[in-house]
Amino acid sequence: MSFIDDLRKIKRGPAIMLQKDIGVILANTCIDKDSTVVDGGSGCGVLTANLARFVKKVYSYDNRKEFLEIARENIKKLGLKNVVFKNKDVFEKIDERKLDLITLDIKDPWKALGNCKKALKKGGELAVFLPNITQVHEFINKVDENFKVENVVEDIQRRWIVDERRARPENIGILHTGFLVFAKKI
Ligand SMILES: C[S@@+](CC[C@H](N)C(=O)[O-])C[C@H]1O[C@@H](n2cnc3c(N)ncnc32)[C@H](O)[C@@H]1O
Secondary structure (H helix, E strand, O other): OOHHHHHOOOOOOOOOOOHHHHHHHHHHOOOOOOOEEEEEOOOOOHHHHHHHOOOOEEEEEOOOHHHHHHHHHHHHHOOOOOEEEEOOOOOOOOOOOOEEEEEEOOOOHHHHHHHHHHHEEEEEEEEEEEOOHHHHHHHHHHOOOOEEEEEEEOOOOOOEEEOOOOEEEOOOOOOOOOEEEEEEEO
C-alpha cells in the first residue's frame, strides 16, 4: 500500500486540503529534509502528513481537541514519527522559533501574522490557504512591512475520461477548492 492509498482511508472530520493544493505548497516553498514547519490547524492531518514526509519536523496546531485527536490518530496510522501535536491556538502563541515554513488553513489567518513574524526565520515562508478571494484580499491588506507577498495562485485541475471511445473532460468534478497566498518574512 502506498501513502496515497493509506491517505484515502483516513478518519475524516473538518474539510481536508486536497493533494492538488498541497502539491503547490510543496513545490513552491523552499522546504527540504532539514526544515522545521508549523502547520495550523491540523484538521484531519492531511497537510501535516504530506509535510512530514518531506521535512525534518512538523509542529501541528489545532485549538479544537476533537480535531487534534483525529489528526493524531491519522498520523499514527500513516506511520509518521516526526510530528508534534499541540492543542493550542495560533492566534495566541506559536512556541517555535526560526521556522522555515508556516502553513495556515484556518479562518481569519491574518490574526496569526504577528505570531508568524516572531516564529519564522528571516526569509522563512508563509503559505495560506483561503477558499474565498475576498479573504485573500483581506489577508493581503493586513500583511505589513515584515512580509513580502510573493505569489497568489489557484490550482485548477480537470479530470479526463480517456478510453477506447472517449477522450474528454469529465462532466462533473471539483470546480473550486481555494486560493494559496505565499509570503516571505523579510
Ligand atoms: C480546514 S481545517 C484544516 C485541514 C487540514 N489542513 C487538513 O489538510 O486536514 C481547519 C482546522 O483549523 C483549526 N483552527 C481554526 N482556527 C485555529 C486557530 N486559531 N489555531 C489553531 N487551529 C485552528 C480548526 O479547528 C480545524 O481543525
